Amino acid sequence: MRKSPLRQPRRLITGLLLPLAMLAASSSVMAQSTPSSYRVVGYANGWNPVQTKDVGKIDTLIFAFAHPQDGKVTIAQQDVKHLQDLIALKKINPKLKVDISVGGWSVGGFSEAASTEAGREQFADSAAQLIAAQHADGLDVDWEYPGHHESGIKSSPQDKINYTLLLKAIRASLDRVGAAHGRTGTNHYTLSVAIADGPFVDNVDIAAINPYLDWFNLMTYDFVNAMTPTTGHHTGLHASKLIAGDGRTTDRAVQQFLAAGVAPKKLLIGAAIYGREFADVKPDHDGLYQTFGHYQGGHNWPELKADFINKHGYVRYWDADAQAPWLWNAQTRRFITYDDPQSIAAKMAYIKAQHLGGIMYWEQSADPSDELVDDMWKGLND
Structure with a gap:
């Protein structure tokens, strides 16, 4: 699949294998199992063996991705080993759940499959059979987005109704x-x-799909990207003083879903273990919420620490209103938006204050030292 200007870091994945020798660490890892009611959920493709020491801090790993193919949910043969690497981690943490996500940015086939009752049943039955065959624990549906075609997929005015009917069919098949x-x-x-928020759920009946779901993974990141008119906080918690109108924030996403009747405990907000860089940025306000010449690319957390944060002309700033950091290089007029330990701590405090279900993050291999994942776990268990 092609890289996406909206979700590019979802393609910066290396499927690494889990050696059986790492399973000997089970006793020490299990002592870390989350005692609180808050959950840490992470998307992953493969597994980096050095992260095994922290697997007890994760409640659910979501394998990305299965794909719709000829109306059925399938996993490419070369990806089955990566999924099984994740499932093997249950030998270390028996409480760990491993789900399968179907879809992703630029992945189509949803609108077509959901358009008829027969198509929905085929999609749902194949998904449930796949879960059972792979000994997984559940399904995550990542249709980006019903009624939208920005990613190059097909959409239909009927997607709003059909999305609800598709999830209803999946729920029935999973139960059966x-x-x-x-x-x-x-x-x-x-x-x-x-699921996204704001205009990207204008073709989703949130109240109608709510009964069929165990929880919502709110993609509260990528608020700014190659397709937006300005820079800004791509995963900001609250609104910056500089944000325009009803610009997207994590809190606004949460309030949107709460207003639709979703229970707080069913909402997991998203954290980003990567940043987004913009070039040729207008220098006002140190590049924050300014027009830009072109989108430069994504940087995972280790790269941000090694090469960008307060290095090579990139100066870190903190937006107290948004509770989010950014980097500005005045010489090159480059701007980077990202999550860091301070913004993660703010999100964990917000989860507690709002009585939400926990945190979700993209993506496991982007934080090989588990630094930010550890910050999430600590923030929810302090």
Whole structure:
């Protein structure tokens, strides 16, 4: 799949294998299992063996991605090993759940499959059978986005109704197949969605899909990107003084879903373990919420620390209103927006204050030292 200006870091994944030798660390890792009611959920493709020491801090890993193919949910053969690497981590942390996400940016086939009852049933049944066959724990639907075609996928005015009907069909299939495999009650196959906010859910009936879902993974990142008119905080918690109108923020996303009747505990806000860089930026306000010449690219957390934060002319600034950092290089007129330990701490405090379900992040391999994941865990358990 092609890289996306909106979701490019989702393609910066290396599927690394888990050596069996790492399983010996099980006793020490299990002692870290999250004791609180807040959850840490992370998207992953493969698994970096050096991160095994912290697997007890993660409640659910979501494998990315399965894909719709000829109306069915499938995983490419070369990706099955990566999924099984994640599932093998249950030998270290038996409480760990591993779900499968279907979709991703620029991945189509949803609108077509959801358009008929037969198509929905085929999609739903194949998804449930895949979950059972791979010994996974649930499905995450990442349709970006119903009624929208910015990513190059097909869409339809009927997507709003059909999205609800598709999730209803998936819920029924998961329950039916789950019952046949002893997955009922609190151990049932779960169903979640990766979902945006603001105008990107104008073709989603949030209240209607709510009953079918165990939780919502709010993609509260990529608020600014190659397709937006200005720079800004791509994963800001609150509104900056410089934000225009109803510009997207994490808090505004949460309030949108709460207003639709979603229980706070079903909402997991998103954190970004990567930054976005813009070039030829207008220098006013140190580049914050200014027009730019072109989008430069993404940088994962280790790269930000090694080469950018207060280095090579990039100066770190903090927006107290947005509770978010940014970098500005006055000489090159480059701007970078990202999450760091301070903004992660603010998000964890917000989760507690709003009584939300926890935190979700993209993406596991972008934080090989588990520094930010550790900050999430600590922030929810202090």
